[in-house]
Amino acid sequence: MPKIVDHDAMRSDLVTRSAALFGAHGFRRLTMRAIAKELGVSTGTLYHYYPGKDALFQAVFESVLKLDLAAAADALSGAQDDAQGRVNRLFAFAASRQEAMELYALITIDYLRSLGDEKERLFQLTLATRQRYIAGVTAYLQLHDPAYADLVILAINGAIHRRLIGGIAMEANPGLELLGGLIVDAIDSRAD
Amino acid sequence: MPKIVDHDAMRSDLVTRSAALFGAHGFRRLTMRAIAKELGVSTGTLYHYYPGKDALFQAVFESVLKLDLAAAADALSGAQDDAQGRVNRLFAFAASRQEAMELYALITIDYLRSLGDEKERLFQLTLATRQRYIAGVTAYLQLHDPAYADLVILAINGAIHRRLIGGIAMEANPGLELLGGLIVDAIDSRAD
Amino acid sequence: MPKIVDHDAMRSDLVTRSAALFGAHGFRRLTMRAIAKELGVSTGTLYHYYPGKDALFQAVFESVLKLDLAAAADALSGAQDDAQGRVNRLFAFAASRQEAMELYALITIDYLRSLGDEKERLFQLTLATRQRYIAGVTAYLQLHDPAYADLVILAINGAIHRRLIGGIAMEANPGLELLGGLIVDAIDSRAD
Amino acid sequence: MPKIVDHDAMRSDLVTRSAALFGAHGFRRLTMRAIAKELGVSTGTLYHYYPGKDALFQAVFESVLKLDLAAAADALSGAQDDAQGRVNRLFAFAASRQEAMELYALITIDYLRSLGDEKERLFQLTLATRQRYIAGVTAYLQLHDPAYADLVILAINGAIHRRLIGGIAMEANPGLELLGGLIVDAIDSRAD
DNA sequence: TATGAATGAGGCTTCATTCAT
DNA sequence: AATGAATGAAGCCTCATTCAT
Numbered sequence: 001m002p003k004i005v006d007h008d009a010m011r012s013d014l015v016t017r018s019a020a021l022f023g024a025h026g027f028r029r030l031t032m033r034a035i036a037k038e039l040g041v042s043t044g045t046l047y048h049y050y051p052g053k054d055a056l057f058q059a060v061f062e063s064v065l066k067l068d069l070a071a072a073a074d075a076l077s078g079a080q081d082d083a084q085g086r087v088n089r090l091f092a093f094a095a096s097r098q099e100a101m102e103l104y105a106l107i108t109i110d111y112l113r114s115l116g117d118e119k120e121r122l123f124q125l126t127l128a129t130r131q132r133y134i135a136g137v138t139a140y141l142q143l144h145d146p147a148y149a150d151l152v153i154l155a156i157n158g159a160i161h162r163r164l165i166g167g168i169a170m171e172a173n174p175g176l177e178l179l180g181g182l183i184v185d186a187i188d189s190r191a192d
Numbered sequence: 193m194p195k196i197v198d199h200d201a202m203r204s205d206l207v208t209r210s211a212a213l214f215g216a217h218g219f220r221r222l223t224m225r226a227i228a229k230e231l232g233v234s235t236g237t238l239y240h241y242y243p244g245k246d247a248l249f250q251a252v253f254e255s256v257l258k259l260d261l262a263a264a265a266d267a268l269s270g271a272q273d274d275a276q277g278r279v280n281r282l283f284a285f286a287a288s289r290q291e292a293m294e295l296y297a298l299i300t301i302d303y304l305r306s307l308g309d310e311k312e313r314l315f316q317l318t319l320a321t322r323q324r325y326i327a328g329v330t331a332y333l334q335l336h337d338p339a340y341a342d343l344v345i346l347a348i349n350g351a352i353h354r355r356l357i358g359g360i361a362m363e364a365n366p367g368l369e370l371l372g373g374l375i376v377d378a379i380d381s382r383a384d
Numbered sequence: 385m386p387k388i389v390d391h392d393a394m395r396s397d398l399v400t401r402s403a404a405l406f407g408a409h410g411f412r413r414l415t416m417r418a419i420a421k422e423l424g425v426s427t428g429t430l431y432h433y434y435p436g437k438d439a440l441f442q443a444v445f446e447s448v449l450k451l452d453l454a455a456a457a458d459a460l461s462g463a464q465d466d467a468q469g470r471v472n473r474l475f476a477f478a479a480s481r482q483e484a485m486e487l488y489a490l491i492t493i494d495y496l497r498s499l500g501d502e503k504e505r506l507f508q509l510t511l512a513t514r515q516r517y518i519a520g521v522t523a524y525l526q527l528h529d530p531a532y533a534d535l536v537i538l539a540i541n542g543a544i545h546r547r548l549i550g551g552i553a554m555e556a557n558p559g560l561e562l563l564g565g566l567i568v569d570a571i572d573s574r575a576d
Numbered sequence: 577m578p579k580i581v582d583h584d585a586m587r588s589d590l591v592t593r594s595a596a597l598f599g600a601h602g603f604r605r606l607t608m609r610a611i612a613k614e615l616g617v618s619t620g621t622l623y624h625y626y627p628g629k630d631a632l633f634q635a636v637f638e639s640v641l642k643l644d645l646a647a648a649a650d651a652l653s654g655a656q657d658d659a660q661g662r663v664n665r666l667f668a669f670a671a672s673r674q675e676a677m678e679l680y681a682l683i684t685i686d687y688l689r690s691l692g693d694e695k696e697r698l699f700q701l702t703l704a705t706r707q708r709y710i711a712g713v714t715a716y717l718q719l720h721d722p723a724y725a726d727l728v729i730l731a732i733n734g735a736i737h738r739r740l741i742g743g744i745a746m747e748a749n750p751g752l753e754l755l756g757g758l759i760v761d762a763i764d765s766r767a768d
Numbered sequence: 769t770a771t772g773a774a775t776g777a778g779g780c781t782t783c784a785t786t787c788a789t
Numbered sequence: 790a791a792t793g794a795a796t797g798a799a800g801c802c803t804c805a806t807t808c809a810t
Contacts, residue, residue: 002428002772003809010773026305028220032801042775047802108357109301113218119359126358151367155343158350165300166322167315175343182374199790224784234792235785236578245784410689412604416805426771427806437805492741493685497602507743514742535751539727542734549684550706551699559727566758578793579788586794608780618796619781629780775807782800789792 011049011059014039019060023106027057027114054114061111064104065125071097072133076140083187086141087180094156098170101160141183144190148183155179203241203251206231211252215298219249219306246306253303256296257317263289264325268332275379278333279372286348290362293352333375336382340375347371395433395443398423403444407490411441411498438498445495448488449509455481456517460524467571470525471564478540482554485544525567528574532567539563587625587635590615595636599682603633603690630690637687640680647673648709652716659763662717663756670732674746677736717759720766724759731755 018035025034032053036043050056075093080086094101108126112119130153137149159170170176210227217226224245228235242248267285286293300318304311322345329341351362362368402419409418416437420427434440459477464470478485492510496503514537521533543554554560594611601610608629612619626632651669656662670677684702688695706729713725735746746752 002770003774005773007773024305026218026220026302028218029305031799033799043802044775044804045773048773051802053801105353105357106301109298110218112357113216113221123359127360130354130358145370147366147370149367150365151347151370154347154350154354154365154367154371156350157353158346158348161297161349161353161356162322162346164353165297165304166318167311168319173342173346174339175341175346178337178339178343179346223782236787236792237790239785240790408689410602410604410686412602413689415803428771428808429769431806432769489737489741490685493682494602496741497600497605503743510742511744514738529754531750531754533751534749535731535754538731538734538738538749538751538755540734541737542730542732545681545733545737545740546706546730548737549681549688550702551695552703557726557730558723559725559730562721562723562727563730578791579795581794583794607778609778620783620796621794623781624794771808771810773807773809775805777803777805779803780801782798784796784798786794786796787792788794 007049012063014041014046014049015056015059015063018056019064019103019107022057022060022110023103026106027053027110057111057114061107064100064107067100067104071100072136076136083141083184087183087187090137090140090152091176091180094159095170098160098163101156102163105160105164142187143183145186148186152179152183199241204255206233206238206241207248207251207255210248211256211295211299214249214252214302215295218298219245219302249303249306253299256292256299259292259296263292264328268328275333275376279375279379282329282333282344283348283368283372286351287362290352290355293348294355297352297356334379335375337378340378344371344375391433396447398425398430398433399440399443399447402440403448403487403491406441406444406494407487410490411437411494441495441498445491448484448491451484451488455484456520460520467525467568471567471571474521474524474536475560475564478543479554482544482547485540486547489544489548526571527567529570532570536563536567583625588639590617590622590625591632591635591639594632595640595679595683598633598636598686599679602682603629603686633687633690637683640676640683643676643680647676648712652712659717659760663759663763666713666716666728667752667756670735671746674736674739677732678739681736681740718763719759721762724762728755728759 017039021030021035021038024030032043032046035056036046039046046056050059072093075096076090081089108122112122115122133153134146134149137143137152138146141149141152143149155173155176156170159168159173159176162168162173163170209231213222213227213230224235224238227248228238231238238248242251264285267288268282273281300314304314307314325345326338326341329335329344330338333341333344335341347365347368348362351360351365351368354360354365355362401423405414405419405422416427416430419440420430423430430440434443456477459480460474465473492506496506499506517537518530518533521527521536522530525533525536527533539557539560540554543552543557543560546552546557547554593615597606597611597614608619608622611632612622615622622632626635648669651672652666657665684698688698691698709729710722710725713719713728714722717725717728719725731749731752732746735744735749735752738744738749739746
């Protein structure tokens with residue numbers, strides 16, 4: 001019998017650990033040798049688990065795709081406090097996920113550049129995900145108008161964008177705090 | 193000095209026209225041969241005007257950095273109408289610049305990845321730029337609290353982010369329109 | 385010595401069955417994994433019986449070397465009919481061995497290419513083998529001049545060559561049939 | 577203007593000079609680096625003229641295909657002497673071409689191994705070429721039966737085969753000389 | 769014994785850069 | 790100034806071989 005390893009676990013591990021590398025360096029700048037070295041394996045081993053760099057990156061992309069929604073559902077269920085409490089909790093959750101969201105953005109941008117004309121399919125998928133988020137936030141915050149949920153998510157997207165190109169932590173956005181208050185007002189003014 | 197003008201014009205031209213290529217493909221995916229071919233010159237000519245690929249990209253990055261502020265000052269000066277009018281004009285301006293802002297983001301991300309640890313300097317620069325924008329928008333919209341300006345810019349950043357990873361035009365964000373109304377209310381409620 | 389027999393049998397079996405693979409694909413194109421897969425064992429097992437790819441190929445080459453002469457002696461002994469009958473039997477025997485002879489040629493060519501300058505030793509061996517064949521055919525056909533035997537073998541070599549580069553079966557060579565007649569004439573004209 | 581070279585001449589030169597290397601080492605054993613070194617250029621230059629190793633080998637194969645027939649037509653035209661003279665001239669021509677024919681065989685064998693199922697097409701081509709040779713030799717030697725021509729060519733094929741696997745020069749085949757006599761007899765016996 | 773996961777040298781190929789013209 | 794042929798380091802990947810189980 002050969003060296004005993006859990007093949008699937010190893011595959012997942014490689015993907016999880018290489019995701020950050022792809023995010024930090026980008027697909028082209030990151031070499032297979034660099035990945036192997038960073039993960040403490042040989043290039044041959046990489047190829048033992050994935051047929052090539054493209055396939056590994058594809059797996060990374062897909063794994064990153066899945067991370068977001070699952071986490072959100074968990075975090076926002078449970079005890080439902082007042083408007084202010086719900087808004088606080090939402091922003092706190094977003095802040096806790098900012099690194100993952102940045103990684104998701106970086107990898108998606110790279111992935112899109114590698115796609116020729118089939119970008120549209122990915123865009124549809126992104127759109128659908130956004131709709132789910134809007135519906136979720138609308139329900140969670142008990143908003144009467146989904147546009148408010150869209151605005152909240154838009155602002156969070158903006159915070160990620162600033163992080164991406166300005167290295168700014170999500171918490172350092174005065175506009176986000178202001179928006180929190182506006183949302184609470186909007187909920188309360190309807191709550192008569 | 194007969195040829196100097198041509199030389200400088202050529203340099204600018206090469207930078208301006210290659211910026212979109214760097215944005216679309218990314219630094220590593222884009223080859224010098226591809227640039228040369230797209231610009232209708234030989235690789236030798238490229239090297240005649242820039243000492244290497246890094247230098248060309250650096251020039252592209254710097255040229256893209258400058259574009260934004262200059263344009264903003266122009267567009268928002270002049271006739272000052274009412275709150276609603278000013279907000280409309282601001283969003284219209286942002287929408288007209290979305291492609292440039294996307295290009296700026298793409299190139300900045302690539303540029304940041306090429307930087308090892310000296311990212312901090314660029315972050316400082318970005319922070320300063322943001323402060324200028326906040327001040328400018330605060331004044332232009334005649335806001336009493338800069339946090340409103342920050343929120344507006346944050347939402348616009350969010351729209352760029354969505355464009356980047358979802359292919360969504362800025363106009364297709366319900367949250368942005370809603371924000372316009374909230375801002376007008378904020379201005380008017382203070383204007384008594 | 386309980387396992388020795390199995391071990392040797394296994395070694396022979398691996399060589400015999402991999403010979404065709406080496407012939408069909410060539411040394412470099414054929415991988416150890418491909419051999420292992422085709423033979424239904426693991427690469428580890430291959431290395432258990434042979435220290436490496438070179439050694440396996442060497443064994444294959446040697447096994448193929450031996451095949452020819454042994455078969456010939458058998459087939460052509462026994463009942464001695466008239467000149468025509470003997471010639472027929474010789475050609476029939478050659479035709480029955482054409483696949484093995486093609487394999488021998490293919491493997492020898494590969495083997496020669498793997499030899500640097502020590503080809504000469506192999507050439508000496510080949511020359512000696514040819515002399516044996518000439519003597520054998522001369523005796524078998526009861527020829528007065530070994531040049532006739534050489535011509536017969538030369539023509540058979542030619543048929544193998546045509547098979548190699550033209551995919552032509554030995555039976556499809558008019559010249560070979562004609563030669564049969566010429567040989568019979570030569571025998572008979574001397575048999576008065 | 578760039579370094580001035582005759583692109584087509586360079587291409588031909590690379591093919592011509594690498595043919596012998598492919599013949600001696602075989603496609604897989606021969607590396608692009610080895611070719612480049614042997615030809616005194618860099619690998620980059622090789623790729624400047626041919627898109628890859630396959631394409632270079634394909635070009636080599638095609639160039640080798642063309643060599644034979646052209647040479648034959650030339651050599652055998654002109655002054656027509658008696659039967660013995662014609663036969664001598666034919667064998668002398670064959671002997672002069674033995675190296676080229678060996679190269680042709682080696683490259684064809686390699687090429688065939690690289691072909692999956694489209695071998696048949698190449699076999700058809702080889703068959704057609706053989707027919708042309710038979711017709712040519714029949715006419716040149718003024719034979720009444722093409723089977724004699726086939727036998728002559730078959731014996732020459734055999735000599736090439738022996739060269740291939742035994743390192744034997746064409747001149748060292750007693751059978752070939754004997755055949756010459758038989759052919760002359762065949763011609764003369766009909767010349768009454 | 770047998771297995772196949774792991775290794776890393778080396779193969780094919782790309783591409784930033786140089787330089788003769 | 791402009792061209793593109795030439796270079797060679799470095800990238801992706803293959804595969805002979807080793808070794809833990």
